[in-house]
Amino acid sequence: MNMDSFTQKLESPKGSRAAWIVLGVLVAIIFGLNLSSVGFWEPWEASEFLVAEEYATRGPAEPSTNPAAPSYNAVVPTLEGEPVGRSLLKVWLMSLGAGSGEVKVGALELKTRAGFALALWVLVMVNFAWVRKRFSTRAGLISGLVFATFPVIFIASHNLATEVLFVVTTSLAFMAWFEFVYAQEKRAQWLGLFTAAMTLVFLDQRLFGVLLVLVILGVHALTEAISEGKIQKRRLIEASASIGLSAVAFAWAWGSGDLAEMKDVFIPHRGQIVSVLIPLLLSLGLFWAARDSRPGQAFWSRGWVGLLALTAVIFGVGWTYGAANPTLLQNGEVFGKIPVLTFFLEHEIFGTSLVSKHMTFDLWVRQIGFAIVPWVGIVPLGLAYLGRATRLDADDVKAERTAAKRLVLVWAAFSAVLMIFGSIYSHYFFPGFLALAIGVGVMFADDEFWDELRQKPLALYAMGFFAVAAVMMVGKDLERFPARFVEVYTVLQDKLDLEEDFSFGRAMKVLKYAMMATLVVYFFGLLSWAGITLRRAPGAIQWLKRGPKGWFVSIRDGIKNLSQGSDSESERPFEARSAQKEAFRAEDGLIPRVAGIVESQKGFVFILLGLALVTTLVYQTKFIPDLTNHLSQRGVFETYQESAEADAKLYRYDVADRESSVYLQDLETIANAAEFRQKFASPERLFAVIPRDNLAKINQDIRRQTKQNLVVLDARSSRLLLVSNQLEDGEKDHNYVAESIIEDESVIQNPLLVDADGQKVHPKFDGQLEMLGVSYDRPAGKDGHPVYKWGETAVIDYYFRVLNRVPGNQKIFVHVDTPGNRINGDHYPNDGWFPTNLWLPGDVVRSRHHLKIENYSTPGIYNLNFGFFVGSNRMKVTPRAAHDGQNRVTAGKIRVEAL
Structure with a gap:
């Protein structure tokens, strides 16, 4: 069965049911694989779990004699009795499995995380149904698998510290709202789902989550109004004016010194109040501006029911919270923060976090890039496709499909923009990941789009260059800074305490280059190019045999034909080459058939999904367990x-x-x-x-x-x-400390002795340390010195007998010198975990040093000039014959060679 036949059958009722089953099973495996086998990452997941456990096991709050003292009730999570700013939805969901009392490894993790995994699984299946209805079965299947293989999603299903429920609740709200507006039947059910989703959004992220959804829906309504041409410019001007005047009015009231009564009440809390009212005015103004368009009109005529229901929930939760945490008064005036507003707006991030120090757009971009590996090169293309498709499809008879594309585009773009605002109140998690996946799925299911690109290969090449560059850049960052990959799962923590040599291992590099090779083969038609080039090889050899005279004649004839023009060469060179590749892929033979599969859009997607699933499996079975060993x-x-x-x-x-x-x-x-x-x-x-x-x-x-x-x-x-x-x-x-205390001195390969008054003695440092010798991780070469090449790491062991206690933590300097060049090897003994002031007299201590041989170092013999120092003071070396006058001991020699 060829790929075209397969995709046709996929769109049939039977094929759709098979796709639903395959997607459901694969996603269940991805989300459930490590639920019980991976430990809680601490302190991040531990903090969330302990809050949920306390919520599940605590009794009723004891009455306080101080009416202003904070307390707790059903909507107030606590940790050690103190209220904390956690997601109510997350706490309620975790508390279902957290109140077991006894720590049972495996069962505890499974019960606590199962709700998150199930919520994500339901979202994938609802997304499949929605995308299938609005686009195609293929688009739904691809988008579901892309979403499930985002590391941020499948790791978040196993990690309580992330705000992945934000993705679930907002995504359900957007899809339910679209169906409520455009569906021809069952609109009451869609309104109910929208209301339920918005309520869950509020319970998870409180007012910020509600405002984010309302603003994005308002922007979408406005784009529909403009695109459909059903709104007059005057109304847009009026809406903009009303929003602007409202903002000015609030700013004036905020800073006015004449409104004494308002100043006394509001000015201490103006930031919180304006943070609620200005976005609310913006979203309502956008709805008002678009009220004559179909989305706006439908929402105003029926959607107010859902908003009223949501308002009732907000009011109820706020009233309940306020009952446990009354407004603090001093001399009849409000002071501090208004507890209910703080609860509505803020989202506590615990620990020393990058979020609280600097929240910049480039940080978001980098974190989103890490979060969507291995799709980082494809997702931006999906967003670009949505922008292009919504423009080109403006006159499409399938207006609802066009409107859905606009919604997905606005959903993805404004989620990123609004998170900058949310970071002010410590909301940091990007909620638009499903929109990114939908963009990829819809793009790859659009056969006409790819057929058009085949005819315009320059655009295809540009897409390929961008995709490969994105994979290279993000992949390089992950290789250089692997710990940064988990920032989003550890609340952007400053310090993770991972080993310095912690890395993804060779498997991740292989997967990166496999992804790059797949992109190059598809976007540039690499196999077809290779086949055509090999076919032309005999002709090229014959051309070379013609000699200089023949070369001159053929070049002259080519220039003549080019200047006069030719009907056979009327196509542009890139388009002509693209046509040649298409013809090659249609031929019989092994290479044409393979090229016809891997360079076809459908085969390309199949390979990408396979690589993504393999990458996910590597993360789940290797990287995540290894990382858990450090963080749990x-x-x-x-x-x-x-x-x-x-x-x-x-x-x-x-x-x-x-x-x-x-x-x-x-x-x-x-x-x-x-x-x-x-x-x-x-x-x-x-x-x-x-x-x-x-x-x-x-x-x-x-x-x-x-x-x-x-x-x-x-x-x-x-x-x-x-x-x-x-x-x-x-x-x-x-x-590992005991491993550095040596019992058998025979392990010292190269004893270090100097002449002093006719005797062989070891160099001494301040009479406290005696340097016994050096060992290397490879045998000596022909000249008696171990050989290291550029880019390699030399593992060198230095051995000392402790004569007396060493005051202070001495640092080691190693000047690896050859005439004209130095490799600096300054370091703390044993990477700092066994400092010199903790060495005991009488022990023989090994200090291991990993010396990186820098590329382009001058080849030759290098002296290891060794010593101890603190600040500007070096330990004094005796006897005089043991050092060079600068308290540097030549501990050994190595040979450095080029590649």
């Missing part, structure tokens, strides 16, 4: 459960009380170092969680007293470690 305490808790006997307790030591964790709640705290040493020395097995950053300090304290190291049973988390005093059979010690 589940691994710590699971290892404790596997290793501990039934009655063994788990303690926390040196862990701040504010360190929230779903898995490590209500642990008994070890009060001080003396108690920890006592439990460590006990014959009973100790299990405790400690901060990762404090391992060296705690290990030093234990080693000083017992000459033993802590046993680290689990070191996967970026924040906490699971430690013990015993190591059982089958268990592995992950104490």
Whole structure:
């Protein structure tokens, strides 16, 4: 069956049912694959879960003697008894599975996240039905799979910290409103769905969510009025004037010093009030301006019912919240923030966040680009298609399809613009992801559009250049800054505590280049070009054999024909080449047949969807679990459960009380170092969680007293470690500090000795450290030195015997020198996690250094000139023969070679 026959059958009733089943099953697998197997990312998901758990298990609020003190009720989420600005919809949904009381790994994650996954699955299926009705089955299937393979969507179905419910509620509202306006039947049901969706929007994002939907619908109504030519310029001018005058009036009242009574009441809160009223006036004004167009007229004649119902919900929630959090008064005047307005407008973002520091449009663009990998090169083309299609289809008899395209375009564009406003009140999540996916689906289902592009190959080439460039740029950013990919899932946190060498691995690079190759093959007809070129190879060889005289004659004849013109060459060169490629793809043979598939629009989409599904599978099975090991305490808790006997307790030591964790709640705290040493020395097995950053300090304290190291049973988390005093059979010690304390000095490959008064001695630094030697990660070359090429990383181990305690955290300088060039290797010992002031006298310590050999370094022998320093002060080296007069020891030599 060829692709054309397949797509025709897809549009039949039977094909549509098959597409519905395939889409439903695939999306269910994508959204449900890791629901129970991936741990909560902490503190982000932990914070959300703990709020929901407290909401599900708390009792009625106790009456307060202070009427101005904040309290809680059914619409007020709390954390440790204090009201917090969380999404009511999210809290209610999570609380259905959060009140279990006991931490059961797997079941807890599944119950808490299932509501999010189900909501996204329902949205995909509703989108399929809507896009199929308004466009085609193929468009619905493609858009659903594109949406489900956006990382921001399938990761958000497994992550409680994102605001993915915002995408679900607003998307349902837009589709329901469009059907309410344009459908010929069941309009009451669509109005009910619109009202329900808008209510959910409010419960999720409160007034900002409602204003966002109303403004976008208002803009769409205005575009329809202008496009259909059913509105007079005078009314647009009147609407603009009314909106402008209203804004001026509010600005004047805001800043006027004459309105004393208004000033006393409003000026302390003018930002909050204007933030509500100005967007509301804007959206209502746009509706009023478009009231004679079909969308505006339909909304005003019947849609007010839905708005009244929504208003009743807003009023009820506001009244209930106000009952628990009364307006604060001082001397008869309002002070501070008005609690109800704050609740309506703000959305709390916890932790030190990039959002609270700088919210810029380029940050949104970058985050949206990361969020839609691997579709980052295709989505902008879909938006451009929508803009072009809505313009070219203005006279299309299928006006409703054109109106739907305009809605999707406005939906995507204004969602981005309005989020800038929303960031003022900490609403940061882009809600228009489904619109981006619909644009891609509708574009790829438009056969006439692609047939036209085939005849205009320059436009096709331009699209290809843009798509490949977008994939290259975003892919490069992800390779350079892999941690930035998860900002949107960790509330744009500043510090993720990931390892410095954390990366996506080779698989993601392979997928990136596979995507680029697919784009090049399709947009530039690479296979057809290769086939035509190979076919012409014998003729080219014969042309070369003609020699200079023959070349001159053929070039002269070609210029003559070009100047005189020829009927056979009347086409433009690009169009002529495009026609040749089309003819080649229609031929028999392996290469033409393969080209006919991969360079066809339908085959191209099939390959893109396959790559997207493979990328999603790699994320789900490799990247997300690896990332979870760093960002979740589940691994710590699971290892404790596997290793501990039934009655063994788990303690926390040196862990701040504010360190929230779903898995490590209500642990008994070890009060001080003396108690920890006592439990460590006990014959009973100790299990405790400690901060990762404090391992060296705690290990030093234990080693000083017992000459033993802590046993680290689990070191996967970026924040906490699971430690013990015993190591059982089958268990592995992950104490990376202990690995740097050497018991066998024979591992030192290159001992470092200098002559001093006829004796061989090791260099000493301030009489505190004795440098024993150096080891490399590769054997010596022919000249006795290890060889490294440009771009490689040399792993160098330096060994020291600790003679006396080192005051302060010394930094290492390594001047890797050859005549005319230096590679700077300054670093803290062992990347900073085992500082010199925690080295114990008598120990032999290894400090591992990863030295990157810079490209274009001068080839040759390099000296490793080594020393310690703090600020401008270097540790003094003895004896004099051990250094160069600047307290630099030549620790070894390496050879650097070009590629």
